[in-house]
Amino acid sequence: MAPRRDSLLWVAILFFLGSDIVFDLHHDLLSICYLSSKYQSFDYLEKMKKAIRKDNIVGVFCNFYFMNSEEMEEEFRLKKEDIDVLTLFRESKTMYDASFSCPSLYSIEGCDYIKGEEELEQLYEAGLDAFLLVWKNLNRYGSGNRSDYGLTEKGKRFLRKGIALGMGIDLSHANQKTFFDMIEIIREEQKKGHEVICYASHSNSYELCPHPRNLTREQLLALKEVGGMIGLVSYPLFVGDSKRSSYVAHIKYMVDLFGSDRVMVSSDNMNFTSIIDPKDREEHGIYDYNHIQEKLKKDLLGVFSLEDTEKILEQNAKKLYDRIKERRGKC
Numbered sequence: 001m002a003p004r005r006d007s008l009l010w011v012a013i014l015f016f017l018g019s020d021i022v023f024d025l026h027h028d029l030l031s032i033c034y035l036s037s038k039y040q041s042f043d044y045l046e047k048m049k050k051a052i053r054k055d056n057i058v059g060v061f062c063n064f065y066f067m068n069s070e071e072m073e074e075e076f077r078l079k080k081e082d083i084d085v086l087t088l089f090r091e092s093k094t095m096y097d098a099s100f101s102c103p104s105l106y107s108i109e110g111c112d113y114i115k116g117e118e119e120l121e122q123l124y125e126a127g128l129d130a131f132l133l134v135w136k137n138l139n140r141y142g143s144g145n146r147s148d149y150g151l152t153e154k155g156k157r158f159l160r161k162g163i164a165l166g167m168g169i170d171l172s173h174a175n176q177k178t179f180f181d182m183i184e185i186i187r188e189e190q191k192k193g194h195e196v197i198c199y200a201s202h203s204n205s206y207e208l209c210p211h212p213r214n215l216t217r218e219q220l221l222a223l224k225e226v227g228g229m230i231g232l233v234s235y236p237l238f239v240g241d242s243k244r245s246s247y248v249a250h251i252k253y254m255v256d257l258f259g260s261d262r263v264m265v266s267s268d269n270m271n272f273t274s275i276i277d278p279k280d281r282e283e284h285g286i287y288d289y290n291h292i293q294e295k296l297k298k299d300l301l302g303v304f305s306l307e308d309t310e311k312i313l314e315q316n317a318k319k320l321y322d323r324i325k326e327r328r329g330k331c
Contacts, residue, residue: 021310022292023059023317025231026172026201026266030064030106033095034088035272038077044272049099051289058314059103059321061130061201061266064092066110068137083113090126105321107170107201110135110144116154117161129324130168132201133159134178142178145212150177156185163189166327168320169198171223172231173213183222190226197324198226202233202266204250209240220257229320230254231266234286247286248299251312260308264317265296 029048036045052060066072069080085108093106107130114120120131133155136144141155151159159182162169169186171179186196200223206214215223215230223230232250236242239250254263269288287296300309 021297021314022055022057022265023314023321024057024267025061025199025264025317025320026107026233026268027060027062028065028109028268028270028272029060029062029100029104030089030092030096032272033099034064034092035076037091037095045099048272048289052100052102055289055292057102057289057292059105059318060100061105061107061317061321062096062100063107063109063132064089065135066108066112067135068112080113085113086119086122086126089123089128093127103321105129105168105324107131107168109170109173110137110139111141111158112137112139114158117158120158120161121165124165124167128167129328130170131162132170132173133182134173134175136173142181143175144173144178145175148175148177151181151185156181159185160189163194163196166195166197166324166330168324169196170201171198171228172200172203175212176216176219179215179219180222183226186226195327196226197320197327198223199229199231199320201231202268203230204232204238205253208246208250208253209238211238214238217257220254224258224262229262229264229316230258231264231317233266233268235268235270236286239286242286244286244295244299248303251300252303255304255308255312260304260311261316263312264320265313 032045032048036042067075072078072083089108106128108128109132111131111133114123134142134144136146138147138149140152141158142151143149171182174182186198189196200215204214206216232254234247239247251263267285267288269285297309297313300312304312
Protein backbone atom coordinates (compact mmCIF):
# COMPACT_ATOMS: atom_id res chain seq x y z
CA MET A 1 0.00 0.00 0.00
CA ALA A 2 1.77 3.13 -1.15
CA PRO A 3 1.26 6.25 1.02
CA ARG A 4 -0.98 8.84 -0.52
CA ARG A 5 0.72 11.75 1.26
CA ASP A 6 4.27 12.64 2.13
CA SER A 7 5.35 12.95 5.76
CA LEU A 8 5.17 16.75 5.89
CA LEU A 9 1.57 16.71 4.75
CA TRP A 10 0.78 14.03 7.34
CA VAL A 11 2.10 16.30 10.08
CA ALA A 12 -0.01 19.17 8.81
CA ILE A 13 -3.13 17.02 8.62
CA LEU A 14 -2.59 15.62 12.11
CA PHE A 15 -2.26 19.17 13.41
CA PHE A 16 -5.58 20.18 11.94
CA LEU A 17 -7.21 16.91 12.96
CA GLY A 18 -6.67 17.69 16.60
CA SER A 19 -6.42 14.98 19.23
CA ASP A 20 -10.07 14.24 20.06
CA ILE A 21 -10.53 11.53 17.50
CA VAL A 22 -10.51 7.96 18.83
CA PHE A 23 -13.67 6.10 19.92
CA ASP A 24 -12.66 2.62 21.10
CA LEU A 25 -15.17 -0.05 20.11
CA HIS A 26 -14.07 -2.69 22.65
CA HIS A 27 -12.04 -2.53 25.86
CA ASP A 28 -12.48 -4.73 28.95
CA LEU A 29 -12.64 -1.76 31.32
CA LEU A 30 -15.44 -3.21 33.46
CA SER A 31 -13.33 -6.32 34.06
CA ILE A 32 -10.39 -4.06 34.92
CA CYS A 33 -12.50 -2.24 37.52
CA TYR A 34 -13.63 -5.51 39.07
CA LEU A 35 -10.12 -7.02 39.12
CA SER A 36 -8.61 -3.81 40.53
CA SER A 37 -11.06 -3.96 43.40
CA LYS A 38 -10.73 -7.71 43.88
CA TYR A 39 -6.94 -7.61 44.08
CA GLN A 40 -6.77 -4.15 45.68
CA SER A 41 -4.32 -3.13 42.97
CA PHE A 42 -5.21 0.17 41.34
CA ASP A 43 -1.99 1.00 39.50
CA TYR A 44 -3.22 -0.25 36.14
CA LEU A 45 -6.56 1.53 36.54
CA GLU A 46 -4.70 4.77 37.20
CA LYS A 47 -2.50 4.08 34.18
CA MET A 48 -5.60 3.65 32.00
CA LYS A 49 -7.14 6.87 33.29
CA LYS A 50 -3.97 8.76 32.39
CA ALA A 51 -3.69 7.08 28.99
CA ILE A 52 -7.29 7.91 28.08
CA ARG A 53 -6.76 11.54 29.09
CA LYS A 54 -3.39 11.73 27.33
CA ASP A 55 -4.72 10.36 24.08
CA ASN A 56 -8.07 12.13 24.49
CA ILE A 57 -10.14 9.02 23.83
CA VAL A 58 -13.61 10.44 23.17
CA GLY A 59 -15.56 7.29 24.01
CA VAL A 60 -15.32 3.59 24.89
CA PHE A 61 -17.47 0.51 24.50
CA CYS A 62 -16.46 -0.90 27.89
CA ASN A 63 -16.90 -4.57 28.58
CA PHE A 64 -17.04 -7.23 31.31
CA TYR A 65 -16.02 -10.65 30.05
CA PHE A 66 -17.07 -14.00 31.52
CA MET A 67 -15.17 -17.21 30.76
CA ASN A 68 -15.92 -20.82 31.63
CA SER A 69 -16.13 -21.75 35.32
CA GLU A 70 -12.56 -23.08 35.60
CA GLU A 71 -11.07 -19.94 34.07
CA MET A 72 -13.31 -17.66 36.13
CA GLU A 73 -12.04 -19.34 39.28
CA GLU A 74 -8.42 -19.11 38.15
CA GLU A 75 -8.44 -15.50 36.90
CA PHE A 76 -11.22 -13.85 38.89
CA ARG A 77 -11.12 -16.11 41.97
CA LEU A 78 -14.84 -16.63 41.59
CA LYS A 79 -16.49 -20.04 41.86
CA LYS A 80 -19.40 -20.71 39.57
CA GLU A 81 -21.94 -20.70 42.39
CA ASP A 82 -20.69 -17.32 43.59
CA ILE A 83 -21.07 -15.51 40.25
CA ASP A 84 -23.94 -13.04 40.42
CA VAL A 85 -23.72 -11.22 37.09
CA LEU A 86 -26.15 -8.48 38.06
CA THR A 87 -24.21 -7.60 41.22
CA LEU A 88 -20.82 -7.80 39.48
CA PHE A 89 -22.04 -5.61 36.64
CA ARG A 90 -23.52 -2.98 38.95
CA GLU A 91 -20.41 -2.83 41.14
CA SER A 92 -17.95 -2.63 38.25
CA LYS A 93 -20.08 -0.04 36.42
CA THR A 94 -20.28 2.12 39.56
CA MET A 95 -16.50 2.00 39.90
CA TYR A 96 -16.01 2.71 36.21
CA ASP A 97 -18.38 5.68 36.26
CA ALA A 98 -16.48 7.12 39.22
CA SER A 99 -13.14 6.68 37.45
CA PHE A 100 -13.80 7.68 33.83
CA SER A 101 -15.72 10.58 32.36
CA CYS A 102 -15.84 9.81 28.61
CA PRO A 103 -19.06 8.65 26.88
CA SER A 104 -19.35 4.91 27.49
CA LEU A 105 -21.47 2.01 26.31
CA TYR A 106 -21.62 -1.06 28.54
CA SER A 107 -21.44 -4.65 27.34
CA ILE A 108 -21.05 -8.18 28.68
CA GLU A 109 -18.98 -10.71 26.74
CA GLY A 110 -20.08 -14.28 27.39
CA CYS A 111 -23.61 -14.63 28.76
CA ASP A 112 -22.86 -17.96 30.48
CA TYR A 113 -24.00 -16.82 33.92
CA ILE A 114 -27.04 -14.74 32.92
CA LYS A 115 -29.92 -16.94 34.01
CA GLY A 116 -32.33 -15.98 31.24
CA GLU A 117 -34.43 -13.27 29.63
CA GLU A 118 -35.72 -11.88 32.92
CA GLU A 119 -32.22 -11.28 34.26
CA LEU A 120 -31.17 -9.82 30.90
CA GLU A 121 -33.93 -7.25 31.29
CA GLN A 122 -32.73 -6.50 34.84
CA LEU A 123 -29.22 -5.97 33.50
CA TYR A 124 -30.59 -3.69 30.80
CA GLU A 125 -32.40 -1.65 33.45
CA ALA A 126 -29.11 -1.48 35.39
CA GLY A 127 -27.39 0.06 32.36
CA LEU A 128 -26.25 -2.83 30.16
CA ASP A 129 -26.41 -1.66 26.54
CA ALA A 130 -25.11 -4.62 24.53
CA PHE A 131 -23.93 -8.21 24.80
CA LEU A 132 -21.75 -10.80 23.11
CA LEU A 133 -23.69 -14.03 23.50
CA VAL A 134 -20.59 -16.22 23.88
CA TRP A 135 -16.91 -15.99 24.76
CA LYS A 136 -14.80 -18.95 23.51
CA ASN A 137 -16.77 -21.78 25.08
CA LEU A 138 -20.07 -23.58 24.74
CA ASN A 139 -22.73 -22.13 27.05
CA ARG A 140 -26.48 -22.45 27.52
CA TYR A 141 -27.12 -20.05 24.62
CA GLY A 142 -24.58 -20.86 21.91
CA SER A 143 -20.93 -21.55 21.18
CA GLY A 144 -17.65 -19.74 20.76
CA ASN A 145 -14.71 -20.88 18.69
CA ARG A 146 -13.73 -23.70 21.10
CA SER A 147 -16.80 -25.73 20.13
CA ASP A 148 -18.89 -26.43 17.07
CA TYR A 149 -22.54 -25.95 18.07
CA GLY A 150 -25.10 -23.37 17.03
CA LEU A 151 -27.68 -21.39 18.96
CA THR A 152 -29.74 -23.33 21.48
CA GLU A 153 -33.48 -22.76 21.82
CA LYS A 154 -32.71 -20.73 24.96
CA GLY A 155 -30.22 -18.77 22.90
CA LYS A 156 -32.81 -17.94 20.26
CA ARG A 157 -35.24 -16.64 22.90
CA PHE A 158 -32.47 -14.74 24.66
CA LEU A 159 -31.36 -13.08 21.42
CA ARG A 160 -34.91 -12.08 20.52
CA LYS A 161 -35.31 -10.57 23.99
CA GLY A 162 -32.16 -8.49 23.53
CA ILE A 163 -33.43 -7.26 20.17
CA ALA A 164 -36.82 -6.38 21.68
CA LEU A 165 -35.09 -4.37 24.41
CA GLY A 166 -33.13 -2.47 21.75
CA MET A 167 -29.74 -3.72 22.89
CA GLY A 168 -26.67 -3.82 20.68
CA ILE A 169 -26.05 -7.35 19.38
CA ASP A 170 -22.31 -8.02 19.14
CA LEU A 171 -21.43 -11.08 17.02
CA SER A 172 -17.71 -11.26 17.85
CA HIS A 173 -16.48 -14.56 19.37
CA ALA A 174 -19.34 -16.67 17.98
CA ASN A 175 -18.29 -19.73 15.99
CA GLN A 176 -19.63 -20.05 12.46
CA LYS A 177 -22.75 -22.05 13.37
CA THR A 178 -23.75 -19.72 16.18
CA PHE A 179 -22.87 -16.70 14.05
CA PHE A 180 -25.11 -17.73 11.15
CA ASP A 181 -27.90 -18.79 13.53
CA MET A 182 -27.76 -15.28 15.01
CA ILE A 183 -27.80 -13.74 11.53
CA GLU A 184 -30.91 -15.77 10.71
CA ILE A 185 -32.70 -14.53 13.86
CA ILE A 186 -31.69 -10.96 12.98
CA ARG A 187 -33.09 -11.39 9.46
CA GLU A 188 -36.36 -12.76 10.84
CA GLU A 189 -36.74 -9.86 13.26
CA GLN A 190 -35.96 -7.33 10.54
CA LYS A 191 -38.62 -8.88 8.30
CA LYS A 192 -41.09 -8.29 11.14
CA GLY A 193 -40.18 -4.61 10.99
CA HIS A 194 -38.00 -4.57 14.10
CA GLU A 195 -34.85 -2.47 14.24
CA VAL A 196 -31.78 -4.61 15.02
CA ILE A 197 -28.50 -2.95 15.94
CA CYS A 198 -25.75 -5.46 15.22
CA TYR A 199 -22.00 -5.38 14.83
CA ALA A 200 -18.83 -7.37 15.46
CA SER A 201 -16.78 -5.26 17.85
CA HIS A 202 -13.38 -6.95 17.59
CA SER A 203 -13.08 -9.38 14.68
CA ASN A 204 -10.62 -9.31 11.79
CA SER A 205 -10.54 -10.89 8.33
CA TYR A 206 -10.09 -14.68 8.22
CA GLU A 207 -9.00 -14.31 4.60
CA LEU A 208 -6.01 -12.21 5.69
CA CYS A 209 -5.35 -14.13 8.92
CA PRO A 210 -6.92 -17.62 9.21
CA HIS A 211 -7.52 -17.60 12.96
CA PRO A 212 -10.85 -19.13 14.15
CA ARG A 213 -11.69 -15.89 15.97
CA ASN A 214 -11.67 -13.96 12.69
CA LEU A 215 -14.61 -13.77 10.30
CA THR A 216 -14.74 -15.39 6.87
CA ARG A 217 -15.79 -13.39 3.84
CA GLU A 218 -19.12 -15.25 3.89
CA GLN A 219 -19.71 -14.16 7.49
CA LEU A 220 -18.72 -10.59 6.70
CA LEU A 221 -21.07 -10.45 3.70
CA ALA A 222 -23.91 -11.77 5.89
CA LEU A 223 -23.14 -9.11 8.51
CA LYS A 224 -23.12 -6.45 5.81
CA GLU A 225 -26.46 -7.69 4.43
CA VAL A 226 -28.23 -7.16 7.77
CA GLY A 227 -26.76 -3.67 8.15
CA GLY A 228 -24.04 -4.62 10.61
CA MET A 229 -20.77 -2.85 11.37
CA ILE A 230 -17.26 -4.13 12.05
CA GLY A 231 -14.45 -3.27 14.48
CA LEU A 232 -10.85 -4.35 13.93
CA VAL A 233 -8.51 -5.38 16.74
CA SER A 234 -4.72 -5.00 16.57
CA TYR A 235 -3.60 -8.20 18.34
CA PRO A 236 -0.81 -9.76 16.24
CA LEU A 237 -2.50 -13.14 16.80
CA PHE A 238 -5.58 -11.90 14.88
CA VAL A 239 -3.69 -9.66 12.46
CA GLY A 240 -1.22 -12.32 11.31
CA ASP A 241 1.96 -10.57 12.44
CA SER A 242 3.08 -7.53 14.40
CA LYS A 243 3.46 -5.22 11.39
CA ARG A 244 1.44 -2.05 11.57
CA SER A 245 0.93 -2.22 7.82
CA SER A 246 -0.78 -5.61 8.26
CA TYR A 247 -3.33 -4.15 10.67
CA VAL A 248 -4.04 -1.33 8.25
CA ALA A 249 -4.47 -3.98 5.54
CA HIS A 250 -7.28 -5.53 7.59
CA ILE A 251 -8.94 -2.14 7.88
CA LYS A 252 -8.59 -1.53 4.13
CA TYR A 253 -10.06 -4.98 3.44
CA MET A 254 -13.11 -4.10 5.53
CA VAL A 255 -13.51 -0.64 4.00
CA ASP A 256 -13.43 -2.22 0.53
CA LEU A 257 -16.14 -4.66 1.65
CA PHE A 258 -18.37 -2.55 3.92
CA GLY A 259 -17.59 1.00 2.82
CA SER A 260 -16.00 3.63 5.02
CA ASP A 261 -19.19 4.29 7.03
CA ARG A 262 -19.24 0.94 8.84
CA VAL A 263 -15.62 0.22 9.85
CA MET A 264 -14.14 1.06 13.28
CA VAL A 265 -11.18 0.27 15.55
CA SER A 266 -10.92 -1.62 18.84
CA SER A 267 -8.06 -1.79 21.32
CA ASP A 268 -9.18 -4.89 23.30
CA ASN A 269 -5.95 -4.30 25.21
CA MET A 270 -5.09 -7.15 27.59
CA ASN A 271 -2.10 -5.64 29.40
CA PHE A 272 -4.23 -5.40 32.54
CA THR A 273 -3.43 -9.08 33.19
CA SER A 274 -0.49 -7.62 35.11
CA ILE A 275 -3.07 -6.95 37.86
CA ILE A 276 -3.24 -10.72 38.33
CA ASP A 277 0.41 -11.51 37.63
CA PRO A 278 2.87 -8.59 37.86
CA LYS A 279 5.29 -10.54 35.63
CA ASP A 280 2.77 -10.48 32.78
CA ARG A 281 3.52 -7.18 31.08
CA GLU A 282 3.61 -8.24 27.46
CA GLU A 283 2.52 -5.67 24.91
CA HIS A 284 -0.38 -7.52 23.32
CA GLY A 285 -1.46 -5.02 20.69
CA ILE A 286 0.30 -3.40 17.74
CA TYR A 287 -1.32 -0.18 18.90
CA ASP A 288 -2.31 0.87 22.40
CA TYR A 289 -3.56 4.12 23.86
CA ASN A 290 -0.02 5.46 24.13
CA HIS A 291 0.59 4.95 20.42
CA ILE A 292 -2.73 5.81 18.79
CA GLN A 293 -1.90 9.47 18.38
CA GLU A 294 1.58 9.06 16.99
CA LYS A 295 1.13 5.91 14.90
CA LEU A 296 -2.36 4.73 13.99
CA LYS A 297 -3.71 8.03 12.69
CA LYS A 298 -0.61 8.62 10.64
CA ASP A 299 -0.74 5.09 9.21
CA LEU A 300 -4.40 5.41 8.24
CA LEU A 301 -3.80 8.77 6.61
CA GLY A 302 -1.23 7.05 4.43
CA VAL A 303 -4.02 4.96 2.90
CA PHE A 304 -7.33 6.78 3.43
CA SER A 305 -8.59 10.30 2.98
CA LEU A 306 -8.89 12.60 5.97
CA GLU A 307 -12.69 12.18 5.86
CA ASP A 308 -12.51 8.37 5.92
CA THR A 309 -9.81 8.36 8.62
CA GLU A 310 -12.06 10.43 10.89
CA LYS A 311 -14.94 8.04 10.24
CA ILE A 312 -12.86 4.95 11.05
CA LEU A 313 -11.31 6.37 14.22
CA GLU A 314 -14.28 8.15 15.73
CA GLN A 315 -17.37 9.04 13.76
CA ASN A 316 -18.66 5.57 12.90
CA ALA A 317 -18.37 4.32 16.49
CA LYS A 318 -20.00 7.53 17.75
CA LYS A 319 -22.93 6.95 15.39
CA LEU A 320 -23.27 3.37 16.65
CA TYR A 321 -23.07 4.59 20.25
CA ASP A 322 -25.73 7.24 19.60
CA ARG A 323 -28.00 4.75 17.87
CA ILE A 324 -27.92 2.31 20.79
CA LYS A 325 -28.41 5.06 23.38
CA GLU A 326 -31.27 6.59 21.38
CA ARG A 327 -32.93 3.20 21.05
CA ARG A 328 -32.68 2.82 24.82
CA GLY A 329 -34.62 6.06 25.16
CA LYS A 330 -37.40 4.78 22.91
CA CYS A 331 -37.86 1.31 24.42
